[in-house]
Amino acid sequence: MADTLQLDLVSPAKLLMSESVGMVVVPGIEGYFGVLPDHMPLLSMLRPGVVSVHAGVSDAPAKQFFVDGGFAEVNPDGCTLLVDEAIAIEDLTADNIADRQSAAEERMQSAENDIERAAAERALLVAEEMTSAMAGAAA
Amino acid sequence: MASLKDLRIRITSVQSTKKITSAMKMVAASKLRRAQEAAEQARPYAQRMESMLGNLAAGAVGQDGAPALLSGTGKDGSHLVVVMTANRGLCGGFNTNIIRSARQMIRDLQAQGKSFKIFTVGTKCRDNMKREYADYMVGHFDEFGRTVSSFAEAEHISQTVRAMFDAGDFDVCTLIYANFVSAMTQNVTRQQVIPFPIPEVDEGDDAATGGGYEYEPSDTEILTDLLPRNLAIQIFRALLENGASEQGARMSAMDSASRNAGDMIDKLKMTYNRTRQAKITTELIEIISGAEAI
Numbered sequence: 001m002a003d004t005l006q007l008d009l010v011s012p013a014k015l016l017m018s019e020s021v022g023m024v025v026v027p028g029i030e031g032y033f034g035v036l037p038d039h040m041p042l043l044s045m046l047r048p049g050v051v052s053v054h055a056g057v058s059d060a061p062a063k064q065f066f067v068d069g070g071f072a073e074v075n076p077d078g079c080t081l082l083v084d085e086a087i088a089i090e091d092l093t094a095d096n097i098a099d100r101q102s103a104a105e106e107r108m109q110s111a112e113n114d115i116e117r118a119a120a121e122r123a124l125l126v127a128e129e130m131t132s133a134m135a136g137a138a139a
Numbered sequence: 140m141a142s143l144k145d146l147r148i149r150i151t152s153v154q155s156t157k158k159i160t161s162a163m164k165m166v167a168a169s170k171l172r173r174a175q176e177a178a179e180q181a182r183p184y185a186q187r188m189e190s191m192l193g194n195l196a197a198g199a200v201g202q203d204g205a206p207a208l209l210s211g212t213g214k215d216g217s218h219l220v221v222v223m224t225a226n227r228g229l230c231g232g233f234n235t236n237i238i239r240s241a242r243q244m245i246r247d248l249q250a251q252g253k254s255f256k257i258f259t260v261g262t263k264c265r266d267n268m269k270r271e272y273a274d275y276m277v278g279h280f281d282e283f284g285r286t287v288s289s290f291a292e293a294e295h296i297s298q299t300v301r302a303m304f305d306a307g308d309f310d311v312c313t314l315i316y317a318n319f320v321s322a323m324t325q326n327v328t329r330q331q332v333i334p335f336p337i338p339e340v341d342e343g344d345d346a347a348t349g350g351g352y353e354y355e356p357s358d359t360e361i362l363t364d365l366l367p368r369n370l371a372i373q374i375f376r377a378l379l380e381n382g383a384s385e386q387g388a389r390m391s392a393m394d395s396a397s398r399n400a401g402d403m404i405d406k407l408k409m410t411y412n413r414t415r416q417a418k419i420t421t422e423l424i425e426i427i428s429g430a431e432a433i
Contacts, residue, residue: 010187012290012375014180030355043195044355045364071365073191080187
């Protein structure tokens with residue numbers, strides 16, 4: 001059994017990460033799941049949350065990214081994460097999140113139809129998840 | 140024969156043209172670097188998205204209730220052609236090539252008796268297409284970034300296209316844009332985006348037919364989310380490729396324009412010096428023959 005898997009983290013703007021890692025924990029739509037080498041093939045949607053990259057199963061996360069949703073494709077050799085936006089956890093700042101939160105709330109107020117309201121709701125959820133992600137990183 | 144003064148004026152004017160074209164070349168070169176970087180960085184996402192969707196689609200196609208973006212409307216009688224060019228000219232054959240390909244495609248569609256609509260991106264193709272096909276134009280977008288397009292712009296186009304598709308305005312959608320290869324080479328590409336072109340799959344390969352995958356939440360739900368996003372991504376990629384191609388085309392066009400101007404200056408200078416020399420010689424002969432006559 002291979003002891004690493006190939007992780008590709010890509011956003012529309014660029015390829016953020018492409019390396020061999022020991023384990024990655026991904027925020028799936030139905031809950032966080034860990035991916036180890038030789039995982040069964042899986043396609044999952046992602047919810048806003050934190051992607052943790054570990055060098056080994058028992059190691060502390062080497063890198064953490066906040067992602068705001070997207071897709072994960074897992075096969076035995078690796079894991080591809082297609083995300084809309086990924087921010088390294090250490091780059092999250094309280095100001096930034098507060099800005100997003102107020103922008104999302106404003107959008108919520110001015111939303112004229114269900115589609116806009118849903119988009120605003122999502123933006124709000126992203127901001128909330130960011131806050132808890134930052135709290136988690138600080139702890 | 141042109142007088143010395145005329146020649147002088149022409150030389151100065153060609154010199155200033157050369158200054159302008161070489162400045163434009165420099166600007167295009169630096170923009171090209173940024174645009175190319177953006178285009179190259181967007182490629183992995185678009186490619187992986189396509190292969191992911193390919194896996195998924197191979198399993199889902201033919202099923203009842205497969206999203207229309209994937210399986211199409213079952214007809215191909217009416218087409219939407221999305222033509223993408225630049226907002227500005229002076230970039231060699233860039234705009235012309237794309238427009239020519241679009242016209243060709245439209246003529247082919249007409250020959251096959253299919254109806255078509257045109258959506259233009261970039262002012263150059265709107266102005267050009269308006270002359271002949273004004274009645275078929277259904278939309279236009281030209282507020283994209285001067286160097287690098289943002290995803291929001293692609294999203295905007297994609298939403299417009301999707302709204303038209305949902306309203307049943309067309310069955311097949313094709314993008315026409317220039318794929319960036321290098322500063323010298325740009326390939327005009329026609330890419331069908333609706334319905335999603337399902338890649339040929341190897342029958343024996345279980346994973347490739349989508350059979351081996353587990354879905355979370357379910358394959359149709361993922362598809363309904365993935366397909367619109369894929370459309371936006373493909374448009375985004377087309378915009379970025381086009382942006383890089385435009386700058387590349389402009390850079391090489393301006394490079395050859397500067398070189399031509401240089402050649403022209405050399406020739407004009409030669410004529411200028413010859414004329415000047417001829418004038419001096421004539422004056423000398425006049426003086427000498429005048430002196431001899433005395």
